[in-house]
Amino acid sequence: MNWNTSSTFTPVGLxxxxxxxxxxVRTLGDAAYILIKDWPSDGGEEYVSAVKACVDAISGQIAPEQFREAFLRAAEEAGIATLIVVHR
Known part of the structure; x- marks a missing residue:
């Protein structure tokens, strides 16, 4: 389980x-917490896909960047604005 994987996960601002x-959101653990505790709704096809993708990424079945794409679609579905995080 890779809860705190961050080296291949491009951060997302919400x-x-x-x-x-x-x-x-910098890690898979951050994402899991937000999806479970802070997400505005637990309905929606993209939300369910993002939760499944998060579990798959944590267990190593998919790459964290694949999860990130599902997470961004779920954010769009929920009306959450996403921001690009720039490292300096």
Missing amino acids: AMGGQPARKV
């Missing part, structure tokens, strides 16, 4: 309602 309104 602009969500609530406190704090902005979050940065």
